Amino acid sequence: MTRTALRIIAGKEFSDHLRSRRFHLLFAILAVVAAVGMITGAVQYTKDLSDYNAVQMIAEGEDDPTLAGNLAGLMRPSILSAYSQMGMLMAGIGVVLGIAMGFDLVTREKESKSLKSLLAYPVFRDEVINGKALGGVGAIALAMGAVLVVSVAVMALFGIVPDLDEFVRILVFGTASFLLVFTFFALALLMSTVSKDSGNALLYSLIVMIVLSSFVPIFAYTPVYSAVFGDPPAQPGTTTYSYQQGSSAYMVTTTKVGVRASGDAIDPEALAEYERASREYTNQKRTITDIVTLVSPTGNYQTILGAASQPAGDNTPGLGSLLGALAYNLIALLAMPAAFFGLAWVRFMREDIR
Amino acid sequence: MILCDRLTKVYNGIPAVDDLCLEIPAGEVFGLLGPNGAGKSTTILMLVGLIRPTSGACSIGGIEVAAHPIEVKRKIGYMPEDVGFYADRTAAENLDYAARFYGLAEVERKRRVGDLLALVGLDGVGTTVGGYSKGMRQRLGLARALVNDPEVVILDEPTANLDPRGVLDYRRIVRDLAGRGTTVLVSSHILSEVSKVCTSVGILARGRLVASGDREVLSRAAMQDRVTIDVETGNPMPRFASPEILSAEFSQDACSARIVAESDISTLIAKTLYTEGILLRRLAVEKPDMEDILLSYYTEGTA
Numbered sequence: 001m002t003r004t005a006l007r008i009i010a011g012k013e014f015s016d017h018l019r020s021r022r023f024h025l026l027f028a029i030l031a032v033v034a035a036v037g038m039i040t041g042a043v044q045y046t047k048d049l050s051d052y053n054a055v056q057m058i059a060e061g062e063d064d065p066t067l068a069g070n071l072a073g074l075m076r077p078s079i080l081s082a083y084s085q086m087g088m089l090m091a092g093i094g095v096v097l098g099i100a101m102g103f104d105l106v107t108r109e110k111e112s113k114s115l116k117s118l119l120a121y122p123v124f125r126d127e128v129i130n131g132k133a134l135g136g137v138g139a140i141a142l143a144m145g146a147v148l149v150v151s152v153a154v155m156a157l158f159g160i161v162p163d164l165d166e167f168v169r170i171l172v173f174g175t176a177s178f179l180l181v182f183t184f185f186a187l188a189l190l191m192s193t194v195s196k197d198s199g200n201a202l203l204y205s206l207i208v209m210i211v212l213s214s215f216v217p218i219f220a221y222t223p224v225y226s227a228v229f230g231d232p233p234a235q236p237g238t239t240t241y242s243y244q245q246g247s248s249a250y251m252v253t254t255t256k257v258g259v260r261a262s263g264d265a266i267d268p269e270a271l272a273e274y275e276r277a278s279r280e281y282t283n284q285k286r287t288i289t290d291i292v293t294l295v296s297p298t299g300n301y302q303t304i305l306g307a308a309s310q311p312a313g314d315n316t317p318g319l320g321s322l323l324g325a326l327a328y329n330l331i332a333l334l335a336m337p338a339a340f341f342g343l344a345w346v347r348f349m350r351e352d353i354r
Numbered sequence: 355m356i357l358c359d360r361l362t363k364v365y366n367g368i369p370a371v372d373d374l375c376l377e378i379p380a381g382e383v384f385g386l387l388g389p390n391g392a393g394k395s396t397t398i399l400m401l402v403g404l405i406r407p408t409s410g411a412c413s414i415g416g417i418e419v420a421a422h423p424i425e426v427k428r429k430i431g432y433m434p435e436d437v438g439f440y441a442d443r444t445a446a447e448n449l450d451y452a453a454r455f456y457g458l459a460e461v462e463r464k465r466r467v468g469d470l471l472a473l474v475g476l477d478g479v480g481t482t483v484g485g486y487s488k489g490m491r492q493r494l495g496l497a498r499a500l501v502n503d504p505e506v507v508i509l510d511e512p513t514a515n516l517d518p519r520g521v522l523d524y525r526r527i528v529r530d531l532a533g534r535g536t537t538v539l540v541s542s543h544i545l546s547e548v549s550k551v552c553t554s555v556g557i558l559a560r561g562r563l564v565a566s567g568d569r570e571v572l573s574r575a576a577m578q579d580r581v582t583i584d585v586e587t588g589n590p591m592p593r594f595a596s597p598e599i600l601s602a603e604f605s606q607d608a609c610s611a612r613i614v615a616e617s618d619i620s621t622l623i624a625k626t627l628y629t630e631g632i633l634l635r636r637l638a639v640e641k642p643d644m645e646d647i648l649l650s651y652y653t654e655g656t657a
């Protein structure tokens with residue numbers, strides 16, 4: 001009976017999403033973006049492949065072995081570059097889709113006064129929140145699956161058939177896209193459980209989304225990083241002149257020119273100290289950047305997307321290495337929605353029904 | 355059938371329901387009366403398993419609600435005061451969704467939904483619930499409370515938004531339920547409604563049950579064992595001799611009197627006047643109406 005109640009609620013939620021006008025609109029935009037992105041990518045891919053083939057022919061006839069080697073070593077274009085472009089667009093629309101699907105799941109029940117009746121049926125409270133999450137996950141999976149199918153269909157129309165490695169990378173891209181949307185869906189669900197009405201839930205979801213997607217990554221920008229954690233160590237025996245080339249609210253473009261202060265030889269100890277401090281600074285910056293990326297779902301998504309859409313070549317890592325390198329990002333992209341959903345679950349279980 | 359044993363619910367240190375002891379036998383139509391904030395809805399929420407008591411327990415059909423909420427929820431039908439539905443679905447779809455939680459097969463659900471919509475006069479209404487009036491929602495709420503053919507029906511302010519026709523339908527449905535042996539608990543502040551359908555009542559004030567029983571018992575209790583009898587005659591009446599009489603006030607011409615007695619001695623007065631050959635023009639026993647009873651208990655409960 002318990003599983004039945006969960007299935008009934010999940011089924012209704014899934015059906016509600018598919019009947020919802022906002023889902024139709026966002027899904028249509030997502031599908032159009034996928035189709036247009038893939039068409040553009042496929043056209044570009046065809047052109048790049050043609051150029052690549054032309055270069056390879058030149059390389060074969062080149063007498064200079066160094067130039068021939070350089071030309072032959074160029075990476076073969078990959079259709080995955082189209083996914084990279086599509087992914088950038090989807091990062092924006094997918095986030096909105098996730099929030100749109102989740103922000104009023106609980107508040108709508110409160111506002112329509114149906115929550116009390118629903119909980120008076122023979123259901124456990126956790127079945128209600130789990131059912132809502134399952135219904136949403138199902139609808140997101142359907143939407144992302146459909147987008148993936150559209151993208152592969154567009155490729156097929158252009159006569160492009162991905163090989164196994166590319167296909168697996170496309171699946172990695174699809175999974176990451178799904179997790180990104182699910183992260184913001186879980187965030188919106190959490191806000192829906194803590195808010196009194198849908199308006200506030202939407203507002204809080206957008207605020208947290210902005211913090212995670214735009215505010216947190218600011219700390220990885222070099223000027224902000226320097227302002228917070230200090231400038232990189234100066235090379236011994238040089239004087240650094242900095243001048244500002246341009247600035248905006250968050251970005252300052254600064255050019256630094258190092259000038260040797262004198263013609264004296266640099267003290268080897270000072271140079272060693274500089275190298276050590278420089279290494280330490282770089283490592284610390286990398287750690288901070290990694291942490292910032294892990295905290296930001298869009299940062300994780302873009303990292304995964306960048307790695308997965310890297311063209312396959314002799315020097316590119318295999319799939320196993322790729323997944324290994326992305327393990328932290330994948331775990332973070334899984335952990336964040338799990339944390340949001342966990343909090344939503346606890347909050348809903350403690351919800352005061354009056 | 356319904357039992358509350360020292361049931362208590364405290365919100366932020368303030369008891370909404372305080373040590374409530376209540377027993378409603380099977381087949382009874384019980385009215386739970388009380389002013390706003392008396393604890394009626396909180397009591398009901400504990401009975402339907404939506405909130406847990408701070409202390410004490412309640413049970414329905416011998417099953418403790420807090421320990422076995424699912425079993426209890428299967429036995430009961432509940433209509434909340436602020437009845438709500440999925441506005442983008444029709445009445446039939448809303449009822450069908452509710453019926454699915456009780457494990458009814460599709461054929462049975464269809465039959466039951468059709469019957470219930472006809473029962474509450476909403477058959478043939480094809481629009482979504484979003485376009486319903488408050489009264490229509492209330493009718494649908496009543497139908498939903500009956501979707502599982504419950505042993506116990508709990509209705510919180512069931513006639514709050516109903517038109518006169520709706521009220522008549524509601525009374526008919528509650529009487530039908532009572533006739534079939536269903537236990538009905540009605541919480542209401544519309545006293546006339548409670549007195550028309552309920553066989554017994556309980557009065558809550560400040561979370562406490564200040565009185566319970568049938569209407570007669572409550573009336574007597576409210577009058578503190580005193581009955582006032584107004585007598586008017588065509589010619590002067592004699593002084594009545596009865597140990598039950600506590601006080602008597604006569605007019606100057608002795609043609610009207612107001613008698614306060616420990617019990618209803620109107621028959622004795624009529625007989626005396628008849629024997630004396632005095633023309634009786636009016637003999638009225640003042641019994642408190644439900645409003646008076648309720649107000650007297652509220653005053654007592656909040657004192």
